[in-house]
Each structure stands twice: as structure tokens, then as C-alpha cells.
Amino acid sequence: MDLVEMQGISKFFPGVVALNKVNFDLRKSELHALIGENGAGKSTLVKILAGVYKKDKGKIIIEGKEREFAGPQNAYEIGISVVPQELELEPYMNIAENVFLGRDFSRKLLLKDWSRMLAETKSLLKKVGLAVDPAILCEELSVAQQKMVSIAKALSYNPRILVLDEPTAALAQKEIKRFFSILKELKKSGTSIIYISHRIEEIKEIADRATVLRDGKKITTVDVSKTNIQEIVRLMVGRELKDVFPKRERVSAPKEILRVSNLLGDKFKNISFSLQEGEILGVAGLIGAGRSETAKGLFGDIKTKGGEIWLKGKRIRIRSPRDAISHKIGYVPEDREMEGIVPTTNLKENISLAFLDDLSKFGFINKKKENEIVKKVIKLLRIKAPSPEVNITTLSGGNRQKAILARWIAKDCEILILDEPTIGIDVGAKAEIYKIMNELVEKGVGITMISSELPEILGMSDRILTMHEGEITQEIERKDASEERIIEGMVGIK
């Protein structure tokens, strides 16, 4: 009998189906990995199991008995303990206080029973291989040590099911090794573990089974020993989206417009590539591969520590987005809401944001010119809005994305860096964005497109770079491109 069986779990948030009839089961003493891209529904599923969210549909059966959770406390009683991705220790409390935060056990005549707390914490810390004094403040610990304390805290509930959300994100290679041996110990002692991670290599190393989620749906559950890394990645990123990519002829006689050599930053190194006029250069990689950081480094938003950038054969220096823009480079960020739109203002002002200085007449905005340009790009990009004066937040995600693209098109950018250009927008709008990209390259614009969607990379790119742990692993011409080769590059095969 399975320890946990979740059947047909659905969860709806306003406007989004976060989970769609997902089945999931967990056996005793098993490490079951839960994988998928951002927004696939992993965290939502775990939160339902932990009683943080209420499911809208489906059944949760624990050891053969159907259970309804009223809240997290309820889940603790059943024996589920969650270690969240973010550190949530109180920095100015000591380790023991953090571990037993908010529990009555620690009181004896209104005073905390220090000696017992410290002793129990010590034995918990030993379990997670942490040899520090339980009386020191948490702020004195390294990030990795804090992570271990969080795990010790979760273990203090004697859980039957331990949920770990991206536990290794903050750990160094050596620490991960030790962490894995701890997990193996736990499994041996009968604990079942649900393990959420983006790092496929880890899953191959320690998981027994893996369930792949994509867009709120369960794709499959695989036996990790009977599959390989490539297959898991294919399941994660593969999408059936064949007909939306319009055909496009490669512009003849390639002419280099941008060359980057040995760009170096905190999260990327040895970044060398060139971009041709009228070319779409796809950049594939898993989350955490350093793609966005590289893009931001190139655009001047993140400090780089070395490397050269050449524009049409001339060396240029980019120290700020402003520098990059002055060289006619535009950047569409991945996080549209946080970094793209200005939510307090209208469509028109959102578009003209990047070329305000060009509209300046003795410091005043030439509003006639602004209106003309804005109207032109709205028409060109087919942005659907009742008027340029409507607030940007009244528009759909696809139209917001077009508005940000419009900024750079109105600025006549020759190089565009698009970070996940179709993230979170519907299929119809995606096709529109692809069409716009094709129209741009036909005019000679060079586009670097970062994407986590393999079909998008394959369907749109003239050339493909793959990144893994901050480095470029493969460069693949369109004619040689295949899912398999890209996935190899994404998992670090050079």
C-alpha cells in the first residue's frame, strides 16, 4: 500500500488552472522527485499535500484512508514536514530556538526548558551532520548551514514524509555530497521524501522515481534507474506546439553585427559567440544555467568582470543599459511585470519610455512626434488596445509583451535580446510574437532569444547555443539541430 495517494487533484487560481487532475503517489522509504519548469505546478501540489492550499478537486489518501486537511497543523499531525525553498529562520534567535519555534514543549513554569531544548537540538544537528553549538545565533551560520538547520527543524517533527523544495540551490558541491548521504540515511530509517529540484543530474543520482509536471498536468512518472537524463529533460520541456512557427528564409550573406568574447561575470564565464544580421540565435538551457544573467551582463544591467563586446567590428563598452541602448541594443526581460512594464501608466508612455530622449525638444516632450511613433508601432505590432491612453495593466499578457517589444522597435534597435519572449502568454499571442520576430529579422535585426521551450528554440532559431552552469556547451546550426543534441548541451555535454 502506498503511503500517500493523491488522485485527480485540481487547483484553480483566478484565471489559471494550476493543477489539472494530477495523480501522485509516494511509497514508504522512497525518494520521489517532482520536476518541471517554473509554473508547472510542483509547489502547488506539495502545498496541497502539506495543507497550505485547499484542493478544489480530487482525493488525498494516506495509508488507505481518505483525509481532508484543514490547515498545515493537520498535515504535521499526519507526519508531513516541509523544508521550503527560501530560508525562513529567525536570524537573531539561536539554533535551538529556531528549531523549536512556537512549540509548547519548550515551556516549563513559563521558562524555556533550555537544557532539554539544547540537547534535543544537538542530536538533531548530528543527524544532519552539522557540528555547531545549538546555542549560537542563526545569523552567524553560512547559508548552507542554515539550510541544514531548516532540515533539522523539519526532522524535529519526526516526519514520515519530508518535503524538500530545491534544497541544494544554496549548497556547494561538497556540501551536496554530504547532504545526499544524509538523505540516504533518512530513507533507510523509513522516511519518505518528496524532492523538488531543477537539477536533473541530482535526481538521477538519488531519486527512486520521478514525476514530471508540465503546465499543471502530470506528464508521467518514471523509474529513475530505467531512464536517462536526456529523457527526463525531454519530458520536462517538450511541448506539442508544431504549427505556430512560420516558415522563414535565412537572410543571405551573413554579416556579423555583434561579437562577444570571453564575457565573464558572477554567474557566467567564457561566453563567446557572434550574432549575424537578420539571424535568430536561440539560447537553450535549464533554469539556473546563467542565461538571463549573461543577457543582463551583455546589456549592462549586471556588472561583468571581463570580456570584450564588438559591434560591427568595433569594440564597445557597455556599463549600463543606457550604454547598450545607445548602441541600438534592446532587451526584453523575462519578468514582464517586475522589470518590463510600468504599471502606473498607459500604453503610450510604456512604449515611449526607451526613446524619451529622442523626443526631447529643449527638454520638452514632442508629443506630436510621440503620438505618431506610438501609433505606428501599435499598428505594426498589432497591439490590441482601445486606445494608446489605456492603462497598460488592462491589457493581456501578450499585448503587454508586444508593448515592450514596441519600445525597442520604435527605438530602431538593431540587436534584440529577448528573454523568454513568450512566457505566460497564450498560444495565439505566441504565434503573433513569432511573426513579429520574423518580420524583424527580415529587416536585418539580429535577435538573441533565450527560451526554455525546446519547440520554440527549434522552431525559431537559425543557430542554437546551449548553456550549462554558466558556460556555453554547444553551438548548433539549424540544419544539425535536434532535440537530442540540444538536451545534451543543456545537461552539460560538450
Add this chain to the structure above:
Amino acid sequence: MKGVDIFKNLLKRFGSVLGLIILCISFSILSPYFLTARNWSMIFQQVSVLAIIALGELIVILTAGIDLSVGSLLALSMVVMAKAEVEYGVNPFLALLIGILVGLGFGLSNGLLYTKLHLPHPFISTLGMMMIAGGLALVLTKGYPIPGLSPTVRFLGTGQLGPIPMPLVCIIVCYLAFHIFLTQTVLGRKIYAIGGNREAAKLSGINVSRVLILVYCIAGFTFALGGIILAGRVNSAFPLAGKGYELDAIAAVIIGGASFFGGKGSVGGTLIGVLIIGVLRNGLNLLNVSPFAQMSIMGAVIIIAVYVDVLRRRAS
């Protein structure tokens, strides 16, 4: 439509303007003096300082910042100006210029502290500056007022342009200038964009630090101008002149519909906010309400005004 609905609808449309009208109607019923020209001339003179410094606070709040050094910079500029003229015999025009430069200089420091030292929030840099400048004003004067300013220096506070008192002229000129600045110029647009989404503004090529530094400079300028007008009106510069002005200025801007989170607010709204505070004070004085009770009433007004704004936003 029911009466409540009509009222709600009006509120939604006009918000703080409606509040001002209701206040005016109530006071004109309660006091026969309220609607006289003399009284209104007084109201404008009383709010003139607040009106000017509220403009400086407005542009800071538009960038999602805050400036707490208003009152101290006002006092310090006025004290330095008066000291220059009265004690060192500096030419009055030069003294005025020195006063303005003090405001600009300390505003610049506010901006530099925030953007270059990367202090986490302008609350901190301007809180520090509030105490530094406030202390300086006291040190320079040893706590005593400096009376006896020349008519030239006093002109902005007491002079007249034809029949119109100079403070009112200052208000009209500054409000027009700021309105045009914020709605018609590139810099004005950038200020709104930074307040609306700083990261997006930066990624669109706006030099955020430079704009912010300019904003705090302009704010410092308005505080100095407020100080000069006040010194003229009372014919004296005193180190504690600015006490309480920081909160009045913030209150006027917020009552006027600006968002604390930046990117939203207008010069017109701020004028309404200033007038609500001015009319309320004036009316309560006419009705012989004690200044102590006035303080509580003012607090309630701020809360009601912002709540109405919340309602308006939720409705739209």
C-alpha cells in the same frame, strides 16, 4: 439612484475636490467670515509656505521616495540667508541666492546619500539630514531668532504684484511651472516612470540615479523658497521655523491623491491637498476650535482622505 450611490459616484469622480467643496460649504454656513475676500487672502497667505514645499515633497513621493528633511532645510536656508544679510551685511540679492543654494546643496546631499551610498531608503538619508540640518540651524543661531531683514529679502513674503500678494504669485508661478515640468518634459516623464517601476525605467535606459539626485535637488530648492517666503512674512528667521512642516507636506501630497508607492500623483491634486489643510485650519480657527483639538481633527482628515482614495481605486 439612491442618495448613497450618488454620493459614492461623486466621490469616485472628484475625490478630494469634493472634500474641499464640502468643507467650504460647511464653514461658510457655520461662519459668516469664511467666504469673505479678506479671509481667502489670509488662507492663501497661510498656506503659501506649505504649498511651495508640498511641490518638493510631491516629486520625491512620485519616485516612491520620501523627504523628511523639509522642515529642517526650510529653517536652515532661512537662517543662513538672514545671518548673511543681517550679521555679515551681504547684499540682499546675494543673501537670497545663498538661501536657495543651501536648499539645493542639502537636497543634492540627500540625493547623493541615497543613490551613491546605497542607503536602503530615502527615509534614512533624509531622516539623518533632517537632524543634521536642524541641528546646524540651531548651532548657527544659538537658538535665537534673527530679526530685521531688508525689504528686498522680505519681498517674496510680504510684497505685492499689483493687487496680488507675492506669496500667491509664487504659488501660481510654481504650480504652473511644476505642472508643465511634470506633464510636458522628458524629465517629468522619467520621474513618473521611476516611481512606477524603477527596474523597468533602468532597463529602458533611464539614468535612474541622476534623475533621483535631480529630484532631491529640486525638492531642496522648494524647501529653501518656502523658507524665504516664511522669513519675509514674519520678518525673522528662526531655527525652529520648520517644525511640523515635514508631516504637513507629506499629508498634503497624500490627501491630494499621490501614491506612497510612487508613479501616481499630480500638481493639481497636491494643491487641493494643501487647500484642504489650509481651509480646515482656517475654518476651525474661525470656529474657535483649540489648536490642540485641531491636530486630532487633521489626523482624522488624513486617514479619511486616503481611505476615500483607496475606495476610488478599488472601484475603478
